[in-house]
Amino acid sequence: MDFIRRAVIDVGTNSVKLLVADVAGNHVVPVREESKQTRLGKDFYETSILQAEAIARTATAVASLAEQARASQTSSLRVFATSAARDAKNPGDLTSAIQAATGLTTEIISGEQEAAWSFQGVTTEPRFAAGSLLLLDVGGGSTEFILGRDRQPLLARSFPLGTVRLLEQSPLSDPPTAEQFAACTEGLRAYLRDQVQPQLAPVLASAALPGPLRLVGTGGTTSLLGRMELQLATFDRAAIETVELDLERLRTLRDELWQLPLARRETLPGLPPNRADVILTGVAIYTAVMEVFELPRLSISTRGLRFAAVMG
Numbered sequence: 001m002d003f004i005r006r007a008v009i010d011v012g013t014n015s016v017k018l019l020v021a022d023v024a025g026n027h028v029v030p031v032r033e034e035s036k037q038t039r040l041g042k043d044f045y046e047t048s049i050l051q052a053e054a055i056a057r058t059a060t061a062v063a064s065l066a067e068q069a070r071a072s073q074t075s076s077l078r079v080f081a082t083s084a085a086r087d088a089k090n091p092g093d094l095t096s097a098i099q100a101a102t103g104l105t106t107e108i109i110s111g112e113q114e115a116a117w118s119f120q121g122v123t124t125e126p127r128f129a130a131g132s133l134l135l136l137d138v139g140g141g142s143t144e145f146i147l148g149r150d151r152q153p154l155l156a157r158s159f160p161l162g163t164v165r166l167l168e169q170s171p172l173s174d175p176p177t178a179e180q181f182a183a184c185t186e187g188l189r190a191y192l193r194d195q196v197q198p199q200l201a202p203v204l205a206s207a208a209l210p211g212p213l214r215l216v217g218t219g220g221t222t223s224l225l226g227r228m229e230l231q232l233a234t235f236d237r238a239a240i241e242t243v244e245l246d247l248e249r250l251r252t253l254r255d256e257l258w259q260l261p262l263a264r265r266e267t268l269p270g271l272p273p274n275r276a277d278v279i280l281t282g283v284a285i286y287t288a289v290m291e292v293f294e295l296p297r298l299s300i301s302t303r304g305l306r307f308a309a310v311m312g
Contacts, residue, residue, distance in 0.1 A: 005031065007069035008309040009062055011081035011098070011106065013041035013140030014164050014220070014278060016058060018065040019306040020072045026124050028307050032072055033235070036061040037274045040094075041084045041140050041164040050088045059097035066102045078309060080107040082114055083141025083162060111158025114305060115144035121307030122218050123151045125241075128301060132209035134200075134293065137304055138221045138285050140164035140278070145196060147203050155203045159196060161188075161285065163221065163278040175261045176280065184281070188288035197292060215295040218304035220275070221282030225253070226300045227270035237302045245298045247290045254283045 003022035010017045020032040038057040044050060062079060069077050079098065085091050085108045095106040109117075118137040123129050129151050137144040141162040147155040172180050204213070217225075226232075226240035245253075257265060257280055266273035286298060 001025075001027065003027075003029065005072065005074045006310050006312065007072065007074040007077045008306050009065050009069070009077070009079045010306050010309070011040065011058060011062060011079065011085060011094075013044075013082065013084040013142075013162060014039060015140070016040075016061040016065060017306065018069060019310055020069055020074055021307075021310050023311055026311065028121075028124055028303075028310060030237070032068065034065055034068060036065065039164065041162075041168060043168070044084055044088070045165055045168045048087060048089045050084065050090055050094055052093075055094050055097050058094065059101040062098050062104070063101040066104060076312075077104065078107070079104045080109050080309060082109060082305075083111070083139055083158075083160075083165075086110065087141065087160070111142060111144065112156055114142070115146050115156035115158050116153060117308035118144050118218055118304045119146040119148055119153045119156065119308075120311070121304040121309075122216060122301045123148070124307055125301055125303055128214075128216055128299075131211055132213045134213055134215050134295065135301075136215065136217050136286065136289060137219045138163065138217065138282055139219055143285060145200065147200060147209075149209055155200065157196075157199055161191065163281040163285070166281040166285075167277060172280065176258050181258050184284050185288060188284055189292055192288055192292040200293075213293075213295065214299060215290065215293075215297065216299045216301050217286060218301045221279070221286065222298070222300045223302055224271060224275055224279055225250075225283065225286075225298075226302075228253070228268060229270070231269035233269070235302075240302055241300055243300050245300075247287070247296055250283065250287045250290060250298065254287045257283060 001024045003024045007020045015037045018034040022029045132149045135146040143161040226243040265276035
């Protein structure tokens with residue numbers, strides 16, 4: 001099998017991520033993965049204008065990761081941006097800054113493309129290649145819901161529901177109050193029932209999905225949940241992907257995290273300090289999905305968006 005070394009840089013609402021991988025068809029072997037938190041979505045959601053400081057941080061991060069990719073002797077380097085960039089009134093400010101810093105063109109992908117790539121990437125993993133899946137990719141600015149079976153997506157939708165978006169729209173005290181907790185959890189369940197369930201329910205009813213529906217999470221939030229469950233000091237794909245969380249465990253974890261001040265969350269094993277704020281909204285989203293759709297367990301995939309993008 002002839003492998004080609006490729007790289008992609010994913011410019012998200014919360015962080016910028018690099019994947020360098022050796023690729024042959026649907027086989028993706030990661031060589032290097034890096035992440036830099038830049039909070040492109042900071043102070044964004046009131047005006048839908050990307051802020052100059054956030055753009056500068058992001059362009060600097062892309063430049064640093066691009067140098068790492070080039071040092072890895074990749075045959076190609078692709079840069080794409082997701083939720084905050086596609087929702088912005090000034091996306092050109094971001095793409096121009098990245099172009100100036102790196103010489104690279106940035107592709108702003110649609111929510112539908114993001115969902116399709118997430119599903120394609122996750123189903124490169126054999127344990128998710130067969131059967132019925134509800135795939136959830138919770139990002140900083142959006143969440144992608146994909147229903148599929150046997151590697152075939154049946155429905156892919158992107159919703160304006162993300163960890164940074166929720167924090168920006170409804171800032172929390174430190175620690176959050178009981179009223180803020182109730183507002184977040186009840187608001188999420190209502191949003192899922194009113195906006196998401198009506199789009200998924202007809203497909204669930206008509207598709208005659210084989211066997212039970214399996215919930216799979218991909219993206220930063222579930223990787224963090226896996227690391228916390230195992231108390232991992234660093235990212236370990238093989239270990240994280242062994243973790244399955246049932247609804248009771250996820251509720252317990254959510255409730256415990258929401259009761260802790262930020263300084264205490266920053267010391268938790270497995271949780272990087274710079275993710276100690278967004279973990280609150282991330283775990284709340286996954287718990288609400290399991291409750292509304294009556295799904296008993298959450299499996300974790302560390303593959304997804306970038307794995308599909310690097311396949312070209």
